[in-house]
């Protein structure tokens with residue numbers, strides 16, 4: 001199941017999550033949190049779904065079938081964050097993969113400070129895995145990430161918020177902006193409170209794509225639903241995103257989008 005905002009251009013959000021699920025061979029359930037007018041270049045307008053309606057969608061789906069795994073993407077208002085935290089307990093949902101989307105890839109801020117605090121105090125503690133990118137990890141941990149040791153420190157600080165594990169994604173690695181980032185790797189850092197694991201892949205030049213974070217967290221949930229353990233799910237999800245990124249497309253004048261049909 002994905003709980004996320006919509007991206008009518010299909011590069012990110014709930015639509016991209018469903019494409020990822022289908023590519024990885026799992027049936028997708030979806031709960032919409034926000035209708036977002038966006039394309040691969042920009043977010044034009046965000047219209048939040050009411051918290052009651054989010055709970056109603058969840059309740060109706062769960063009457064029929066409990067998801068085997070859950071990922072949570074954009075939650076654009078504090079009452080939605082609260083209602084999902086409550087629903088996880090009330091409906092006995094599996095501990096989710098939480099992608100703490102604070103800022104859309106186009107730069108638009110999606111969550112205000114109050115909602116951010118509720119995300120940290122009520123939702124992240126219920127997560128199996130929380131997957132911030134570097135700017136999000138900096139905001140949530142208060143630590144500036146300027147190297148691998150700061151990244152480790154931020155992962156420790158995020159783990160203290162209470163999730164079972166943390167994966168800081170390295171797409172926005174500071175060195176990546178340097179023109180000489182040739183042969184460099186992109187490293188996602190995992191921490192489960194005991195040990196660190198680095199998931200590395202060759203950095204694909206050209207500044208990534210819109211929706212890589214959505215695809216990664218959806219792919220982790222898909223592999224969990226298929227019965228993989230968490231670290232295997234992350235390794236396979238990362239392989240999926242790298243492949244989809246290699247086959248990225250331009251659908252307009254904005255950023256690249258992934259080819260989600262990659263296997």
Ligand SMILES: Nc1ncnc2c1ncn2[C@@H]1O[C@H](COP(=O)(O)OP(=O)(O)OP(=O)(O)O)[C@@H](O)[C@H]1O
Nearest residue numbers: 105133169170171172186203204208211212213214
């Ligand atoms: N240029 C790249 N080459 C290879 N992998 C990449 C590249 N950019 C990002 N990734 C991978 O894509 C995944 C998402 O990382 P990223 O840091 O871009 O997340 P994000 O900022 O949340 O994405 P989004 O823009 O969708 O919000 C990670 O597994 C990361 O390693």
Ligand SMILES: [Mg+2]
Nearest residue numbers: 101133213214
């Ligand atoms: Mg993201």
